Amino acid sequence: MLLQIQGQKTLAPGEKPRYAGGLDVVRQLYAQGGLRSVFRGAGMTLARDGPGSACYFATYELVKRRMTPLDAAGRPSGELSLTAVMVAGGAAGVAMWIPVFPVDTVKSRLQSAEGNPTMGGVVRELYARGGYRAFFPGFGPAIARAVPANAATFLGVELAQKAMRSMFD
16 A cells, blocks of 8 residues: 555655565564554454455345346256346445445555554544545545456356366366
């Protein structure tokens, strides 16, 4: 995260970047605040990824099952179109981001802040700056990106599974 932010900053003539690479970030963070600084935001990452992944995979499976054609007896036929796979994947991507976007915002701010920020301090600062809306910066583009990215991801997963089944069955 710190390297990404550093890359967005315009340097003055002769100014060198603060970090020389990933290992340098770890070295400097450790020197500043020990191991705790290196793993700052790890709890928020878990708070985002746990519920986000649950929504992601549950939505994919639910949409996929609803779109699976039924045979004459009303049982799933097992053949899902590639379009349906992509719809389910796109829906999964959206379902992942909706409930966890505010958590991701806090995590990102916590990880990129100078000094020793606290989660509570970051939440208070965000809310003071813009109320609840401050927790959703870039929400529209993130959702728009989630649809094609996750449609392609699940399309690749399903095609790979199909290819492996045909090779190893």
